[in-house]
Amino acid sequence: MWISPFRLRRQGILGMNRRNVAYISRYNSRSSFPLVDNKLNTKLLAEKFNLSTPRLRGIIRYQYEITNFMYQVEKLSGFAIKPAKGAGGKGILVIKSRNGDVFIKSSDKPIGCHDIKRHLSNILAGLYSLGGSQDIAIIEDLIQPVEMFEKLSYAGVPDIRIIVFKGYPVMAMLRLSTQASDGKANLHKGAVGVGLDIATGRCLHAVQYTNRITHHPDTNIVLDTISVPDWQNLLLLAARSFELTGLGYIGADLVIDKNSGPLLLELNARPGLTIQVANGIGLLPRLKKIEQLDPDLTPCATDRVDFAMKAFAAI
Amino acid sequence: MISKAAFYLVVLILIITGLSIIWLRHTELNIPILPGEQKSVWLIEARIDFIADGGPVRVSLDLPEPQPKFRQVSEQAASTGYGFSIIEVPDGRRAEWTRRHAAGLQTLYYKLQMVADSDTRRISQSKEVPEPRVVYWKELQETAAQQLVDQAYEKSSTPSSFTRELSKQLSAPKPDQNASLLLSEYDLTTLLMRLINYAGIPARVSMGLELQDFRRYQPLKSVLEIFDHDRWIPVNPNSGVHWSPENILLWHRGGKSLLDVSGGVHSEIHFSMIHQTMPAMDLARLQFNEGGLSRLSLYNLPLEEQSIFKLLLLLPLGALIVTFMRIIIGIRTSGTFMPILIALSFLQTNLIPGLTAFILIVGIGLLLRGYLSKLNLLMVARISTLIVLVVYLTAMISVLGHELGFNIGLTITFFPMIIIAWTIERMSILWEEEGSREVMIQGIGSISVAVLSYLCMRMESIRHLTFNFPEIHLVLLALILLTGQYTGYKLTELKRFRVMRNKT
Structure with missing residues (x-):
């Protein structure tokens, strides 16, 4: 039922308290938090640094703009509505198709125009934002998953979480939504986490609700054979987000679009710890390894990715 | 970032400062560490009777000085029609009653509370060395006295040992000729006092009160004191050794008069006393009028504010509990500090009614929020709608409770309405987004932290410590x-x- 703390320590598992004290508060400067806590900022910044992100289709800042919402999405069949300051995937509404005035959510449930407007006004009022402050709604292009991912996930697009420490990608996992997670990629809601080998992008290990699994619970696809395409570019995109924000310890959320390739979805200054369970290995030894590097060295993103691929290879 | 060492130093300084002020307060102000501690107190009453002759009356009574064995807690005088004040004179303190006209039998009372509490610092130190009293003897006695003194002087080195030797001679079963001669004239105590003064050592006879429970009409007893080095020391006349009986309260010292009555005759003074036990806290409270440390305490505030602070000062404990539960245990709560506020309101409502009302309000609130x-x-x-609904619900529960005979009416209003409205809102969103399981986890987490905080805050010793x-x-x-x-x-x-x- 329980695991002894000494054993956890031996396996190098990073705990919540240690993450907060020794990594987040040490390496993440408070002043840079708004860059990542506000997705709109991240997006604009990413465009400036030439990092690809899903295409921005519209911004709703004020309540009265909600009435115009229908015009903004008129030509789109699928889109995603996100609160700019949302945390933990809260408030994200993904519409994958529409039938006149009825929209179909990623979970195949229908949703009316009225409900979407209510959702938008909730976002603006700050229901999903950190600390309940007023917020902005972002409308983005729907991601078109690559074929191999399309059949993997129950609904929605699988995304890849990469922990980037001082610019080095240290650990990665693929998140697959399930029926239990309502098409969302949040692990605590029941999404499947697949640990990925930093060297190759191949599956190491998969978990759901912290239990180890070998098959996707809904699609029943064998998870052990997954290999993420375009892996090195993906790592590079994640590694470059360090220059973008200057934050030392971040979780980069990426997706692979059928047409545009790897895209940066969002950055998280307080990335979760379940990635360790998905990988079956602790973060601490890897973080320590990066910390031991000569601080005067500032290699470029490509070099950092090369280093990580060598240093953190599974075998 | 400050270094680890500096951080731990600050923590250490905080702990040491805190503990030493606690200790200081405990020793200096006699605030007990534990509530309910009892102290034994002597309640002594001096009763003065005299017959007034119709003119102006002035009565002056010598009051006890600070004593090594006893600490004075309070004093008061009861005497209708008389002006009363306590006057500081060079010899000590005196109580003074005055009245323009008085005739017939008059009775005045002076009451005093003394705690048996030894403290060496309170032993009075005389700044100046008093002069020995000049003693006159009859011719024959002088020779005897001189011989007695000479013998004792030979065998002693200090005033104390001199007294001891002298007393040995006088109280021997078969006193020698000189001693017998003098003892036939004076009683033992007076004789010793005279002889010691005669030898050039200051000595005096003071009046002490023997403290015995439920005694009335007690006179003062004479106690011999000699001056050694820098202080007066009471001496047992029978053995001459240093004598500090537990139950003797020295009331009247030195040469001045015990009781002066002008404008009256046949004055008498009696003492009666009882022994009581009293909560140490009440006792400490009686002395807070002094400056220094007591100035920095909350007792000087109006009572109403004190009771607010009593509650407020429990908050840090709640904060510590929440910190502990969240960081060390890892319990998830809905709203970081909501449990403390709930715990504070439980303090007003008591646990079971409070808990029932809280769950009822949040439960019904969640249902209504579903419609909202x-x-x-x-x-x-x-x-805002939720706040209105919560207030309404509270009122309904109060009225219903009253009708059904549960008296939770008033106390339920102590619930922080706005916090509850927010809790309902958060729980409701949580329900929509994360499902009922997370709501249960956080709900049970919040309630258990609240109940734990409540149980700690309710403990008498904790309330005592945080406030005092x-x-x-x-x-x-x-x-x-x-x-x-x-970490x-x-x-x-x-x-x-x-x-x-x-x-592996």
Whole structure:
């Protein structure tokens, strides 16, 4: 039922308290938090640094703009509505198709125009934002998953979480939504986490609700054979987000679009710890390894990715 | 970032400062560490009777000086029609009653509370060395006295040992000729006093009160005191050794008069006394009029504010509990400090009625909120609606409770309505987004932290410590700071990462 703390320590598992004290508060400067806590900022910044992100289709800042919402999405069949300051995937509404005035959510449930407007006004009022402050709604292009991912996930697009420490990608996992997670990629809601080998992008290990699994619970696809395409570019995109924000310890959320390739979805200054369970290995030894590097060295993103691929290879 | 060493130094300083102020307050102000501690107190009453002759009356009574064995807690005088004041004169303190006209039998009372409490610092030190009294003897006696003194002087080195030797001679079963001669003239105590003064050592006869429970009409007894080095020492006339009986209260010292009555005759003084026990806290409270440390305490505030602070000073403890539960244990609560506020309101309502009402209000609130979410309201308006509903619900529960005979009516209003409205809102969103399981986890987490805080805050000893020793919060602060530096695993993480058991 329980695991002894000494054993956890031996396996190098990073705990919540240690993450907060020794990594987040040490390496993440408070002043840079708004860059990542506000997705709109991240997006604009990413465009400036030439990092690809899903295409921005519209911004709703004020309540009265909600009435115009229908015009903004008129030509789109699928889109995603996100609160700019949302945390933990809260408030994200993904519409994958529409039938006149009825929209179909990623979970195949229908949703009316009225409900979407209510959702938008909730976002603006700050229901999903950190600390309940007023917020902005972002409308983005729907991601078109690559074929191999399309059949993997129950609904929605699988995304890849990469922990980037001082610019080095240290650990990665693929998140697959399930029926239990309502098409969302949040692990605590029941999404499947697949640990990925930093060297190759191949599956190491998969978990759901912290239990180890070998098959996707809904699609029943064998998870052990997954290999993420375009892996090195993906790592590079994640590694470059360090220059973008200057934050030392971040979780980069990426997706692979059928047409545009790897895209940066969002950055998280307080990335979760379940990635360790998905990988079956602790973060601490890897973080320590990066910390031991000569601080005067500032290699470029490509070099950092090369280093990580060598240093953190599974075998 | 400040270094680890500096941080731990600050924590250490906080703890040491906190604990030493607690200790100081305990020793200096006699505030007990534990509530309910009892102290034994002597309630002594001096009763003065005299017959007034119709003219102006002035009565002056010598009052006891600070004593090594007893600490005076309070004093008061009861005497209708008389002006009363306590006057500081060079010889000590005197109580003075005055009246323009008085005739017939008059009775005046002076009451005093003394705690048996030894403290060597209170032993009075005379600044100046008093002069020995000049003693005159009859011719024959002078020779005898001189011989007695000479013998004792030979065998002694200090005033104390001299007294001892002298007393040995006088109280021997068969006193010698000189001693017998003098003893036939004076009683033992007076004789000793005369002889010691004669030898050039200051000595005096003071009046002491023998404290015995439920005694009335007690006279004062004479106690011999000699001056040694820098202080007066009471001496047992029978053995000459230093004598400090537990139950003798020295009332009247030295040459001045015990009782002066002008404008009256046949004055008499009697003492009666009883022995009581009293809560140490009440006793300490009686002495807070002094300056110094007591100035820095909350007792000087009006009572109403004191009772607010009594509650407020429990908050840091709640904060510590929440910090501990969240950082070390890893319990998830809905709203970080909501449980403390709920715990504070439980203090007013008591646990079971409070808990029932809380669950009832939040439960019904959640149902109503389910309907509200269909109304498509802006968030601020929705929470405002919830606040109105919560107030309404509270009123309904009060009225219903009253009708059914549960008296939770008034106390339920102590619930922080706005906090409850927010709790309902948060729980409701949580329900929509994360499902009922998360709501249960956070709900049970919040309630258990609240109940734990309540149980701690309700403990008499904790309430006593937080209010009477506010500096204990420095220690709490240090603990919170230390917890903030904890980088180990949370207890719940041991469960969360349990799958890692299967790895090598």
